[in-house]
Amino acid sequence: MKPFAFFPAMFRFIKAKRWDFLAFCVFLGIICGVYSLYRLPWGPAVYTALLLTAAELLFILIKARRHWNRLKRLEKLMECANAKAGVIPMLDAMVQEKSDFDSLELYYISLVRQLESQRVEAVSWAEQKSLASRNYYTLWSHQAKTPLAALRLLLKEDPLDHNALEQELFKAEQYVDMALQFERLDSRDLEFESIPLKHMVTQTVKRMAPLFIHKRIGLELGELDGLVLTDEKWFCFVLEQVLTNAVKYTRQGSVSVSGVDGRVIIKDTGLGIRPEDIPRLFECGFTGYNGRADPTKRATGVGLYLCKKTMDMLGHQISIESKVGQGTTVILDVRRGRLEIE
Numbered sequence: 591m592k593p594f595a596f597f598p599a600m601f602r603f604i605k606a607k608r609w610d611f612l613a614f615c616v617f618l619g620i621i622c623g624v625y626s627l628y629r630l631p632w633g634p635a636v637y638t639a640l641l642l643t644a645a646e647l648l649f650i651l652i653k654a655r656r657h658w659n660r661l662k663r664l665e666k667l668m669e670c671a672n673a674k675a676g677v678i679p680m681l682d683a684m685v686q687e688k689s690d691f692d693s694l695e696l697y698y699i700s701l702v703r704q705l706e707s708q709r710v711e712a713v714s715w716a717e718q719k720s721l722a723s724r725n726y727y728t729l730w731s732h733q734a735k736t737p738l739a740a741l742r743l744l745l746k747e748d749p750l751d752h753n754a755l756e757q758e759l760f761k762a763e764q765y766v767d768m769a770l771q772f773e774r775l776d777s778r779d780l781e782f783e784s785i786p787l788k789h790m791v792t793q794t795v796k797r798m799a800p801l802f803i804h805k806r807i808g809l810e811l812g813e814l815d816g817l818v819l820t821d822e823k824w825f826c827f828v829l830e831q832v833l834t835n836a837v838k839y840t841r842q843g844s845v846s847v848s849g850v851d852g853r854v855i856i857k858d859t860g861l862g863i864r865p866e867d868i869p870r871l872f873e874c875g876f877t878g879y880n881g882r883a884d885p886t887k888r889a890t891g892v893g894l895y896l897c898k899k900t901m902d903m904l905g906h907q908i909s910i911e912s913k914v915g916q917g918t919t920v921i922l923d924v925r926r927g928r929l930e931i932e
Contacts, residue, residue, distance in 0.1 A: 596658070603657050607650070614646055660695075722874065729875055729892050730769055737761035756800040764834065768896060771827055775899050780821045787849050788814035790822060794829045795847075801837045812848025818924050824900050828908070831893040832856050832920045839918070852925030863912035871910055872898035
C-alpha cells in the first residue's frame with residue numbers, strides 16, 4: 591500500500607463498517623421512538639443522541655487509527671516480502687501485539703506465518719536440489735565424455751574392434767540411463783511386483799555381456815531362487831550399476847551373483863576398497879582411492895550414490911564389504927522392504 595492511499599483506505603474502512611453505522615442509527619431511532627411513544631420532552635433525547643453520536647465518532651476515530659497502523663505494518667511486511675527478506679520475525683512481533691488485532695486477524699497472521707515458513711523450506715529444498723543437480727550433471731558430463739572419446743578413437747582403427755565398440759556404446763547408454771534415473775528419483779514412479787530374482791539377474795547380465803567379454807571376466811551365477819517384491823526397472827538399474835563397478839575394478843578372475851536368505855550378493859575378485867573409503871562410498875561425487883589411482887577409469891562417484899538413493903526409495907538396503915587385494919562384496923538386502931504409500 592502506498593503512503594498517499596490514506597483516503598482510499600479510510601473509505602474502504604468506513605464502507606466495511608456500514609452495518610455498524612446502520613445498527614447505531616437504528617439504536618438512535620429506537621430511543622427517539624420510545625421518547626415519542628411516552629410523549630417525553632425532546633431535550634433529553636437530543637442530548638442523549640448527541641452524546642452517543644460523539645462517543646460513536648470517538649470510537650470510530652480510535653478504530654480508524656488502529657486500522658491505519660495495521661495497514662502500515664502490513665505495508666512494511668509486503669516490502670519485506672517483495673525484497674525476498676525474511677518476514678517471520680515481523681510476523682512474530684505482530685502476533686505478540688494482540689491488543690491491536692482481533693481473534694480472526696490473529697488467526698490469519700498465524701496462517702500467513704505458517705505459509706511463509708513452508709515457503710522458506712520449499713525454497714531451501716529447491717536450492718539444495720538445484721545445487722545437487724548442477725553438481726551431478728557436472729560429474730556426469732565429464733564421465734559421459736569418456737566413452738564418446740573412446741568411440742571416436744576406435745572408429746579410426748582398421749579393422750574395427752567390434753567388441754570394444756560395443757563396450758563403449760554400452761557405457762554411453764548406461765550414462766544416459768543414469769541421467770534419466772537421476773531425474774526420476776523424486777517422481778516415485780514405482781510399480782511393485784513379486785519378480786523372480788533369477789529373471790532380473792539374467793536379463794541384466796545379458797545386457798552387460800559386452801563388458802564381461804571385453805575384459806575376459808568370468809561370471810558365476812549361484813542359487814537365484816525366490817521372488818523379490820520390488821520395482822523391476824529400478825532394481826535392475828541397481829544390479830547393473832553394481833555389476834559394472836565389479837567388472838571395472840576386476841583385472842582378472844570372476845564376478846559371482848547369488849541369492850541367500852533374501853539377500854542378493856555380488857562378489858568380485860578385484861582391487862578391493864580401503865577401509866577408510868567404505869563409509870563414504872554412497873556420497874555423491876566421492877571416488878575414493880581406486881577412483882583416483884587409475885585416471886583411465888574416470889570414476890566420478892555417481893553410480894553408487896544413485897544405487898543408495900534407489901534402494902532407499904524401494905525400501906531395500908545396500909551395504910558393501912571389502913578388503914584391499916581380496917575383492918569386494920555388495921549385499922542387496924530385500925528381506926524387510928519398507929513400502930511407503932503416498
